[in-house]
Structure formats: structure tokens, C-alpha cells
Amino acid sequence: MKECYQLKKASGRGEGVFAVRAIDAGETVMVGEIEKELEENHSHASQIGEDRYVFHAGLISKVNHSCDPNCGIKVNESGAHDFVAMRDISNDEEITFDYAMRNYGIDYFPKECGCGSEICRGTITGWKDLSQKTKNNYEGFVAGYLLDLDKLVYSK
Numbered sequence: 001m002k003e004c005y006q007l008k009k010a011s012g013r014g015e016g017v018f019a020v021r022a023i024d025a026g027e028t029v030m031v032g033e034i035e036k037e038l039e040e041n042h043s044h045a046s047q048i049g050e051d052r053y054v055f056h057a058g059l060i061s062k063v064n065h066s067c068d069p070n071c072g073i074k075v076n077e078s079g080a081h082d083f084v085a086m087r088d089i090s091n092d093e094e095i096t097f098d099y100a101m102r103n104y105g106i107d108y109f110p111k112e113c114g115c116g117s118e119i120c121r122g123t124i125t126g127w128k129d130l131s132q133k134t135k136n137n138y139e140g141f142v143a144g145y146l147l148d149l150d151k152l153v154y155s156k
């Protein structure tokens with residue numbers, strides 16, 4: 001299968017991953033593959049469990065954050081994160097997801113968000129800092145362990 005994305009310079013944000021054709025809502029845009037398990041969190045790590053951090057292979061680590069993302073996360077059989085289109089994406093549109101979909105807390109990113117969306121939260125936050133409304137909007141598109149952590153926190 002030909003990949004439907006490529007790495008390009010993003011205006012003002014370094015590099016980003018862009019669609020090279022129109023993508024339909026529900027399509028798997030990028031298939032996740034774990035490159036390496038890590039001992040602890042790292043600025044380019046993905047959190048895949050309460051205490052599990054990994055590097056994803058390929059361009060997944062290059063996908064930029066947006067507070068109004070067009071992709072979300074589905075955990076695949078290997079435990080890695082697939083990126084799935086939450087809405088239709090046009091050719092040449094930047095592929096984005098919300099870092100809060102995979103990280104409970106954000107330790108390593110600059111606090112200010114430059115995503116430029118109309119609903120920008122102003123800062124890049126983790127799952128624990130999202131409003132319930134945003135969590136509801138992301139239902140079905142976040143790493144499952146985040147929901148497990150929520151339950152633990154609320155049951156305390």
C-alpha cells in the first residue's frame with residue numbers, strides 16, 4: 001500500500017507530516033510500530049501505558065500536535081498507536097493529533113501551543129488537564145490506558 005503522507009516543512013513549526021491525497025474519516029492514516037521501549041519519558045516518546053514509554057518507528061514521532069486535530073489514536077495489536085482520521089482530510093493538509101490523546105501529563109514540551117486552531121487551549125496539556133467536553137469529543141480516539149488512569153484517579 002502506498003503511504004498517504006509525507007514529511008514536509010511546516011510553516012513556523014519545523015517539520016510536519018502532510019497528506020498526499022484526500023483521506024476519508026475512519027481511514028487508518030499511519031500504522032504504528034514500536035521501535036524501542038524506554039526506561040522513562042522523553043520528549044519524543046509515546047506513552048503507551050501507565051509506566052510504558054516507547055519510540056514509534058517511522059514518521060509517527062514527527063506528527064505535530066493540534067488542539068483541533070484531524071487524527072486520533074487507536075492502539076493496535078502490537079501495543080503501538082495507529083493514527084486514524086477523525087474527519088475527512090484534504091490533500092496536502094497537515095496530519096495532526098492531540099498529544100493529550102496519548103500522554104496523561106506533558107513533561108517535556110514548551111507550554112505554549114502554536115497550533116493556531118480556533119479552539120487552541122493556549123498550552124499543550126496532557127489528558128489529565130483536558131475538559132470533560134474535549135474528552136468526550138475524543139471518545140474512541142485515545143490510548144485506552146488514559147481512561148483506566150481516569151478511573152483510578154476518580155475512584156480514590
Ligand SMILES: [Zn+2]
Pocket residue numbers: 066067068113114115116117119120121122123
Ligand atoms: Zn493549540
